[in-house]
Amino acid sequence: xxxxxxxxxxQMTVKQLSLPELMDACGRSGVGQVGLWREPVQxxxxxxxxxxxxxxxxxxxxxxxxGFFTATDxxxxxxxxxxxxxxxxxxxxxxxxxxxxVSGGLPPGTKDLRAARxxxxxxxxxxxxxxxxxxxxxxxxxxHPMYAADRCVVSTxxxxxxxxxxxxxxxxxxxxxxxxxxxDDRAPAQIARAGAAGRIHAFQLADWVTPLPEGVLTGRGQxxxxxxxxxxxxxxxxxxxxxxxxxxxxxxxxxWARDGREVxxxxxxRFHSAFL
Amino acid sequence: xxxxxxxxxxQMTVKQLSLPELMDACGRSGVGQVGLWREPVQxxxxxxxxxxxxxxxxxxxxxxxxGFFTATDxxxxxxxxxxxxxxxxxxxxxxxxxxxxVSGGLPPGTKDLRAARxxxxxxxxxxxxxxxxxxxxxxxxxxHPMYAADRCVVSTxxxxxxxxxxxxxxxxxxxxxxxxxxxDDRAPAQIARAGAAGRIHAFQLADWVTPLPEGVLTGRGQxxxxxxxxxxxxxxxxxxxxxxxxxxxxxxxxxWARDGREVxxxxxxRFHSAFL
Numbered sequence: 001x002x003x004x005x006x007x008x009x010x011q012m013t014v015k016q017l018s019l020p021e022l023m024d025a026c027g028r029s030g031v032g033q034v035g036l037w038r039e040p041v042q043x044x045x046x047x048x049x050x051x052x053x054x055x056x057x058x059x060x061x062x063x064x065x066x067g068f069f070t071a072t073d074x075x076x077x078x079x080x081x082x083x084x085x086x087x088x089x090x091x092x093x094x095x096x097x098x099x100x101x102v103s104g105g106l107p108p109g110t111k112d113l114r115a116a117r118x119x120x121x122x123x124x125x126x127x128x129x130x131x132x133x134x135x136x137x138x139x140x141x142x143x144h145p146m147y148a149a150d151r152c153v154v155s156t157x158x159x160x161x162x163x164x165x166x167x168x169x170x171x172x173x174x175x176x177x178x179x180x181x182x183x184d185d186r187a188p189a190q191i192a193r194a195g196a197a198g199r200i201h202a203f204q205l206a207d208w209v210t211p212l213p214e215g216v217l218t219g220r221g222q223x224x225x226x227x228x229x230x231x232x233x234x235x236x237x238x239x240x241x242x243x244x245x246x247x248x249x250x251x252x253x254x255x256w257a258r259d260g261r262e263v264x265x266x267x268x269x270r271f272h273s274a275f276l
Numbered sequence: 277x278x279x280x281x282x283x284x285x286x287q288m289t290v291k292q293l294s295l296p297e298l299m300d301a302c303g304r305s306g307v308g309q310v311g312l313w314r315e316p317v318q319x320x321x322x323x324x325x326x327x328x329x330x331x332x333x334x335x336x337x338x339x340x341x342x343g344f345f346t347a348t349d350x351x352x353x354x355x356x357x358x359x360x361x362x363x364x365x366x367x368x369x370x371x372x373x374x375x376x377x378v379s380g381g382l383p384p385g386t387k388d389l390r391a392a393r394x395x396x397x398x399x400x401x402x403x404x405x406x407x408x409x410x411x412x413x414x415x416x417x418x419x420h421p422m423y424a425a426d427r428c429v430v431s432t433x434x435x436x437x438x439x440x441x442x443x444x445x446x447x448x449x450x451x452x453x454x455x456x457x458x459x460d461d462r463a464p465a466q467i468a469r470a471g472a473a474g475r476i477h478a479f480q481l482a483d484w485v486t487p488l489p490e491g492v493l494t495g496r497g498q499x500x501x502x503x504x505x506x507x508x509x510x511x512x513x514x515x516x517x518x519x520x521x522x523x524x525x526x527x528x529x530x531x532w533a534r535d536g537r538e539v540x541x542x543x544x545x546r547f548h549s550a551f552l
Contacts, residue, residue: 111505113459146422148459149503150486155459183389183424183431210426214490227425229387 007271008033008061009264010204010249011040017260019044023056025261029268035062035247036094038087050093060096061245062202063087069123070104070116070153084127092134098201099131100139100175105150116153121163128171139201140164141175146216157181157190164199173199176237179206179220182228188236195240203237204247205230205275220250223267224274234275283547284309284337285540286480286525287316293536295320299332301537305544311338311523312370314363326369336372337521338415338478339363345399346380346392346429360403368410374477375407376415376451381426392429397439404447415477416440417451422492433457433466440475449477452513455496458484458504464512471516479513480523481506481551496526499543500550510551
């Protein structure tokens with residue numbers, strides 16, 4: 001289907017590397033694309049990061065992440081919108097056309113998933129035109145259902161598309177991430193639905209390994225180490241017409257404890273041996 | 277909808293209590309129904325447990341659990357079938373008409389969820405008539421998608437019903453458990469589907485609390501402590517025509533560390549305050 005030209009390393013996979021170290025490691029590994037996160041970019045400096053990226057000749061595939069739209073408190077809701085406008089501006093400054101959105105969980109003390117999902121739609125109505133004006137597409141990421149309470153009430157690709165389809169495809173699409181979708185027998189048909197409408201705005205890989213760690217945030221497995229048939233998902237996305245970048249985004253304490261350059265090289269190797 | 281007459285305490289909720297202690301605590305709390313687990317029953321003795329139950333005048337709502345049908349190795353598959361026949365016999369001896377099935381995860385080294393699900397159907401074909409001959413109904417329990425790799429490849433109520441509907445409803449139905457289904461926007465319609473066909477063979481409650489513990493097995497929250505609107509799910513199941521027992525099944529290290537009688541009394545109180 002592809003070669004290293006479509007590979008992108010998400011910054012979180014090798015978060016032990018500083019931005020200059022990441023640029024350098026990408027150069028040495030022949031990696032031409034990166035997915036960035038707002039926090040380390042802000043820490044290094046937005047303008048400085050954009051300059052570094054330009055000088056290294058890298059492409060930025062996504063910025064992670066906007067979202068967290070589910071607050072019921074009006075002030076918190078307004079603050080979330082303001083923060084997402086800044087995220088859109090940051091994406092534009094970094095030269096990426098895609099901002100990944102993690103929608104947010106249930107506000108403390110509430111139990112209404114449906115209402116929380118509807119507040120996401122309200123926020124997107126405000127933000128989608130602003131994103132378009134900055135040349136940025138929003139990519140709603142369904143997270144695994146185990147995050148529904150505390151992180152993301154959008155748990156399936158079908159739900160993400162139900163939200164996205166209220167907006168033009170060049171404004172709002174979805175992020176397809178194997179880690180979050182692999183268990184779902186409906187996901188293949190939803191990938192086809194997303195692809196037919198040009199709404200696959202990002203494609204990310206991580207493998208499913210058990211046992212899950214406490215808090216279930218940092219247990220994403222290296223490609224090939226877990227339960228997911230990566231080629232099966234490659235084929236779904238390819239059949240849906242997606243020809244964009246393929247980002248590897250791992251949150252994994254064991255990988256973070258190792259030398260970041262070594263992890264990057266291993267990730268490239270796994271991309272070849274387990275995905276291509 | 278109901279009162280304590282429909283309440284059932286699953287043995288795992290108060291696993292610190294021996295079977296005689298459980299019988300005694302139920303008597304003192306006015307609880308007339310229990311869900312049992314095979315391991316503690318075998319440890320105490322099957323015949324002895326059945327006698328104890330009869331003498332206490334309790335009803336056994338379910339036996340947990342059969343299943344683990346996904347092995348590819350023929351010997352392991354045959355052993356699973358033999359073990360499930362024993363589970364059916366045990367259910368009959370204990371006087372319950374319902375055996376809960378946890379289907380099993382991906383066999384080590386395999387990545388084919390679809391094939392694993394098909395092997396469950398093969399096993400049910402063998403076991404369903406055997407269960408009927410013993411007056412026992414099989415109740416396929418979809419587990420939360422976070423268990424798909426290592427415990428149960430049946431992740432949604434829709435999948436469980438797709439399997440169950442290959443058999444008569446008096447042979448094979450489903451277990452509806454709030455903990456496993458609460459995130460799923462399709463579950464309400466699937467509960468209606470299950471109820472219309474008389475396939476809700478068990479209804480269990482547990483609440484969703486975060487953060488999840490390592491291994492994600494022992495983090496089920498006390499009713500009312502978490503993200504699940506219990507009355508919403510009560511209404512779905514009631515609207516589907518279900519009039520059977522309502523079992524509270526919690527796996528929770530904090531509850532297990534407390535006095536079991538106190539936990540039982542608290543669980544009855546929560547059933548009243550958060551579910552009824």
